[in-house]
């Protein structure tokens with residue numbers, strides 16, 4: 001331990017020395033920094049007080065589904081009890097805001113009545129943050145849907161949008177005097193595709209080619225309803241902002257041929273455009289390429305209608321423009337080329353609807369996650385694509401980070417942040433309107449299907465200790481310095 005401490009110290013001194021020598025680049029005035037977590041990944045207390053079960057409780061407790069290390073978020077980082085230590089860490093980092101999510105089933109166990117203890121927990125957390133002058137940024141839905149709602153079809157039932165609105169209204173009423181930034185949903189594309197299409201994540205439905213589109217349809221409607229609710233009822237008094245955060249990798253065409261470039265564009269439209277186009281584009285609605293392809297494939301497969309649902313005119317209008325900023329989660333890049341032997345699959349699927357071949361370049365540095373390679377230049381390209389596709393909206397980065405299996409000497413994470421933040425600054429130089437940056441994650445936590453085997457934290461969590469001891473890694477010292485100086489060494 002002592003040796004580890006000394007190495008960290010040496011490492012942070014080295015980082016500082018490097019910064020003094022190297023050329024420094026400054027972040028724009030007013031640029032802010034934060035760190036992020038999500039309820040199911042850190043809280044534990046899965047059955048504390050009157051909390052009801054969420055789909056992640058059900059999913060992890062059912063051995064038919066696979067969490068790599070057989071673990072669950074039952075205890076996780078125990079933030080339900082240790083939130084004061086979490087806030088202390090956020091304060092140590094000196095960041096402007098802390099992005100966390102609320103557990104719907106903790107706050108409103110049956111969807112109607114509030115839980116006293118649930119309300120108290122989030123009040124305590126918010127007040128503790130404000131005591132340290134840290135702004136709370138709240139995600140209302142980061143994947144842990146109440147199980148009773150799943151019983152009714154979850155996000156494939158459009159009535160879930162109404163339930164979501166009721167939950168959001170309570171959150172605004174309870175906490176809106178102190179919370180000034182709200183995210184309705186986190187990464188609807190991943191949630192719907194993995195949870196309803198591929199069956200990899202909770203609720204574990206593998207109704208590929210259908211249910212992910214139903215899920216996304218309801219989520220877009222739910223997001224817009226909550227946006228307008230805030231806008232009409234709360235905004236004037238509470239003066240906060242509402243948006244959502246979308247995931248996107250950069251998709252690099254493997255050649256300059258029009259086939260490969262179209263293939264890369266298609267993936268961007270299916271991954272990011274699926275949710276961004278209805279909200280952020282001038283015309284609204286799903287991207288044309290999605291509507292055309294899914295209709296065409298559906299017909300070829302013998303369906304009378306498209307497997308992609310259709311919005312009414314009113315819905316389109318309600319969804320279009322339902323944002324105060326563009327939230328983005330970004331980690332990595334893929335190479336894309338046109339599929340060599342295209343075919344209409346008899347069994348529909350999202351990936352057959354997109355239909356490309358993709359791969360990583362072999363010299364892209366690996367992380368602990370198979371899906372995450374270090375490709376910092378992709379960040380700049382993606383931000384420019386967003387600028388050009390959606391008329392240069394204000395972008396807030398709500399997640400960016402690196403996974404390893406290391407302890408506190410996380411040199412690769414330090415490098416990842418250094419390189420990605422440099423390309424972020426390049427994007428700002430290109431004219432991209434990025435106003436804030438959030439590191440994922442404050443600390444190691446329950447990494448969904450990978451359990452505790454992959455670590456994303458700036459703080460190391462010792463899961464074997466009863467107090468789930470948190471220790472700053474080299475990257476925490478490094479990030480703290482960036483926040484403090486508002487600058488970073490040029491690479």
Ligand code: GBH
Nearest residue numbers: 038186187190247329370371399440447456
């Ligand atoms: C985010 O998703 C989540 O918002 C956050 O909760 C999570 O902890 C963090 O990233 C790190 O993963 O199983 O090989 O098919 C990031 C986007 C998309 C990354 C789905 C993992 C699964 C790839 N995620 N992807 S695979």
